[in-house]
Amino acid sequence: xxxxxxxxxxxxxxxxxxxxxxVVHRRERSSGRWDKAxxxxxxxxxxxxxxxxxxxQVADDMAFEMHAGLASEGGSNLKMIISYVDNLPTGDEKGxxxxxxxxxxNFRVLRVQLGGKDKYVAKQEFEEVxxxxxxxxGTSVALFDFIAEALKKFVDTEGEDFHLSPGRRRELGxxxxxxxxxxxxxxxxxxxxxxxxxxxxxxGQDVVGELTKAMERVGLDMSVTALVNDTIGxxxxxxxxxxxxxxxxxxxxxxxxxxxxxxxxxxxxxxxLPKSGEMAINMEWGNFRSPHLPLTEYDQAxxxxxxxxxxxxxxxxxxxMYLGEIVRRVLCRMAEEAALFGDxxxxxxxxxxxxxxxxxxxxxxxxxxxxxxxETKLKDILEISNTSLKTRKAIVELCDIVAIRGARLxxxxxxxxxxxxxxxxxxxxxxxxxxxALDGGLFEHYMKFRNSMESTLKELLGKASETIVIEHxxxxxxxxxALLAASHSLYLEVEES
Numbered sequence: 001x002x003x004x005x006x007x008x009x010x011x012x013x014x015x016x017x018x019x020x021x022x023v024v025h026r027r028e029r030s031s032g033r034w035d036k037a038x039x040x041x042x043x044x045x046x047x048x049x050x051x052x053x054x055x056x057q058v059a060d061d062m063a064f065e066m067h068a069g070l071a072s073e074g075g076s077n078l079k080m081i082i083s084y085v086d087n088l089p090t091g092d093e094k095g096x097x098x099x100x101x102x103x104x105x106n107f108r109v110l111r112v113q114l115g116g117k118d119k120y121v122a123k124q125e126f127e128e129v130x131x132x133x134x135x136x137x138g139t140s141v142a143l144f145d146f147i148a149e150a151l152k153k154f155v156d157t158e159g160e161d162f163h164l165s166p167g168r169r170r171e172l173g174x175x176x177x178x179x180x181x182x183x184x185x186x187x188x189x190x191x192x193x194x195x196x197x198x199x200x201x202x203x204g205q206d207v208v209g210e211l212t213k214a215m216e217r218v219g220l221d222m223s224v225t226a227l228v229n230d231t232i233g234x235x236x237x238x239x240x241x242x243x244x245x246x247x248x249x250x251x252x253x254x255x256x257x258x259x260x261x262x263x264x265x266x267x268x269x270x271x272x273l274p275k276s277g278e279m280a281i282n283m284e285w286g287n288f289r290s291p292h293l294p295l296t297e298y299d300q301a302x303x304x305x306x307x308x309x310x311x312x313x314x315x316x317x318x319x320x321m322y323l324g325e326i327v328r329r330v331l332c333r334m335a336e337e338a339a340l341f342g343d344x345x346x347x348x349x350x351x352x353x354x355x356x357x358x359x360x361x362x363x364x365x366x367x368x369x370x371x372x373x374x375e376t377k378l379k380d381i382l383e384i385s386n387t388s389l390k391t392r393k394a395i396v397e398l399c400d401i402v403a404i405r406g407a408r409l410x411x412x413x414x415x416x417x418x419x420x421x422x423x424x425x426x427x428x429x430x431x432x433x434x435x436x437a438l439d440g441g442l443f444e445h446y447m448k449f450r451n452s453m454e455s456t457l458k459e460l461l462g463k464a465s466e467t468i469v470i471e472h473x474x475x476x477x478x479x480x481x482a483l484l485a486a487s488h489s490l491y492l493e494v495e496e497s
Contacts, residue, residue: 174227
């Protein structure tokens with residue numbers, strides 16, 4: 001063999017060896033990355049664990065904070081707001097009622113014809129109106145005049161299918177989803193704006209008074225008989241169709257709960273006890289906190305960087321606003337420390353709240369063999385291409401860990417309410433049925449979340465679960481407000497006397 005041939009053979013052998021070493025290095029590096037990614041997932045799973053014992057502790061803490069919040073103002077991180085709703089709908093209500101639902105940059109106006117036990121909601125119509133941006137930062141008069149004008153136009157389209165009882169004014173339920181201090185069923189003082197509104201002169205004013213004056217200015221003859229929030233509205237809507245409804249929970253972008261309390265069990269109530277002996281309480285449970293909540297470094301970092309650090313910790317672990325963001329933060333760490341998506345962190349992955357909970361839900365529910373939905377979402381939202389099936393499976397597992405923790409904590413919160421009401425156990429011979437009215441996009445559309453929450457509640461309640469029912473109660477902020485206008489009608493006492 002000539003020298004050239006020998007050299008060529010040696011060079012080839014060296015090249016083959018180098019290539020083999022490179023492959024080994026790549027495999028080792030890839031294996032190392034996967035070990036690191038798996039370790040991050042394992043650590044998260046461990047910190048998000050919600051064994052039944054821990055959930056019972058969370059439920060006990062919820063019941064304790066409910067007692068404390070009812071005892072005195074500021075006595076608990078649960079506000080336990082007295083709603084002044086002492087008459088929930090019974091299904092007997094009849095007549096025409098309106099609702100105005102003001103919760104953000106749009107508002108809805110709605111009318112319902114109630115037909116009593118035979119027909120319930122015989123007919124309903126609604127319209128949605130956008131608020132021009134300049135009115136959100138203008139004057140109180142301009143904003144409320146705009147709302148009153150839209151309401152008047154809607155009333156003017158009232159058809160012959162709707163009948164106002166002779167001698168009556170039209171009555172309105174007003175859902176106002178901004179922080180108010182309520183002083184009666186039909187009055188409440190605004191203490192701050194949120195959601196992009198900023199009209200300083202309205203702060204400290206009675207929002208029902210402002211709306212009433214605006215309706216008078218535009219020539220609309222209508223009384224506001226109930227000022228409510230959407231959770232109380234959901235409670236009312238649930239009770240209207242089912243007398244066994246004892247509580248309402250909203251699981252959507254945000255979360256809250258309301259329930260029916262015995263008036264005598266509210267030490268901070270100083271007025272005359274209502275004839276019904278009951279009072280609906282708006283818990284504001286998003287602000288609940290407990291040393292037993294399984295919080296992770298991702299939750300803590302998200303909280304610190306939020307607009308309301310230290311507040312709404314329960315909401316930040318269970319609601320639709322935050323679940324997708326927790327997933328994004330974990331993915332970011334996996335990209336940085338385990339090079340999950342290659343040697344550089346995808347720029348879009350660094351954008352807070354870019355990954356929304358509906359995206360997370362779609363990935364979590366992907367049943368295709370190659371996880372095509374996960375692949376599409378990563379490409380469309382985060383501009384991440386060419387992911388391996390192994391990577392996509394890890395992402396589904398991540399979604400599962402975050403969603404199931406939220407669902408199980410939601411169930412623990414509901415158990416806390418049932419404990420406070422003494423409805424978490426079964427007494428021999430008693431046939432007490434308790435219905436929880438639930439609403440919100442997270443509950444309605446994220447089926448793995450919903451199924452986990454319902455099965456966890458059964459697990460927590462044991463035999464008592466046979467007496468507890470979860471029912472979907474839709475549109476509390478609209479129909480619920482109209483129903484509360486009916487159950488607090490100014491004409492009820494006249495009819496009863």
